Amino acid sequence: MEKSIKMLATTAILALGTATAALAEELTVYTAVEAEDLPRYAETFNKAYPDITINWVRDSTGIITAKLLAEKDNPQADVVWGLAGTSLLLLKSEGMLEPYAPAGMDKLDPKFVDSDNPPAWVGMDAWVAAVCYNTVEAEKAGLTPPTSWKDLTDPQYAGQIIMPNPNSSGTGFLDVSSWLQMFGEDGGWAYMDALHENIARYTHSGSKPCKLAAAGEIPIGISFAFRGAKSKAAGAPLEIIVPSEGVGWEMEATAIIAGTAHQEAAQKLVDFSVSMDAMQMYNQGYAVVAIPGVAKPVEYFPEGLVDAMIDNDFEWAANNRATILAEWQKRYDGKSDPK
Incomplete structure (x- = not known):
């Protein structure tokens, strides 16, 4: 039993x-x-x-x-x-x-x-594009702060800018697709041609350009605003710049x-x-x-950023994604970080 x-x-x-x-x-x-x-x-x-x-x-x-x-x-x-x-x-x-x-x-x-x-x-x-500007490193290099996307094509910034590769980074793609929407197709590629002259390298991460700027490895990182606010809250000497033409978002x-x-x-x-x-x-x-009224203010988040968000045509960006990425790679991939 x-x-x-x-x-x-x-x-x-x-x-x-x-x-x-x-x-x-x-x-x-x-x-x-x-x-x-x-x-x-x-x-x-x-x-x-x-x-x-x-x-x-x-x-x-x-x-x-x-x-x-x-x-x-x-x-x-x-x-x-x-x-x-x-x-x-x-x-x-x-x-x-x-x-x-x-x-x-x-x-x-x-x-x-x-x-x-x-x-x-x-x-x-949603995350929103912004420019992370290291004030200490910029002063050492004798730079003046940009106020617009087009300012970043000024020869003074040659070799002083890092941005994400749009083929690997969503932040990079929102930058490229927003410039094409803001400046038109011909104007957008002409802008990126000029910007490319000042780019030191393209990273495969959207947050990395701002992290590198925060660490003092580069004066200017094209990234997204919250990454900049987070780094600034941790003590990095960053100014988070909202370009005057408006900013892409995703x-x-x-x-x-x-x-x-x-x-x-x-x-x-x-x-x-x-x-x-x-x-x-x-x-x-x-x-x-996504739920309105829930978000609390984020420390060091730049004023006016939400108002600067462009009327992003996501359908257009999605439908043209492959063509945009192929053209970008053909023109600029030579400065991309190794994968």
Whole structure:
């Protein structure tokens, strides 16, 4: 009898373990979010959903976008979280996204929601272009602060500017696509030809030019405003300049990859991506989030930046992305960092 009871108990424990394992799920999530932010997103999500494990695959925007497109016929990701909106528009046009209307979507600013019903993607936050200007290094080099994008073509800045490569960086692509919108196609390429003369190198990260400027390795980094504010708050001698012509911007967005075997778990993650808890966390890294009125002021975030955001044509940028990137690479890739 005792042996039978032990066997029954063992069987019950094994059955419970099997059931628990069956309930646990793993999601492969492709992301371009800053690596330092991912653990706290997962930790907060797991407070509500402890049985869903997030396996992050993190790289820069261009690399993640290319990886997803290469895997189109054999998708490896379940969810894309925190990829540029223009990239998600491209994935949508390829039929790679599973439409889903997450709980709480009605609270989002409409420009952060795909136009289809149900939407193919939903936005999270936005990052905005800016110039990080190291006042100490600039003074050593005898430079005067620029006030506009076109000022950066002045010969005084020769070899003193770093910006992101748009083929690998979402920040780089928003810069290039916004210049083409602001200055027109011919004017935009003429501007970039002149700017290229002053570029020391192109990085494969959108935040790196500002980090390098903050560290004193270069006087001027074309990057995004929050990165500059964060570095300035840490004591870097930076001025964050908002060019007078206006600034490009891009949103981070989330979507479910069509064909995922973990549909319900993926939907829970997308629900979380537009929740109030998530928005408050985004605000630690971004001054603009998808739910209006949530974002608190960010220390050292430059005044007037939100007003300077251009009326960005994301559809145009997405539809012309491949052509823009090919032309940019042909003209300027010789100064890019090794991959």
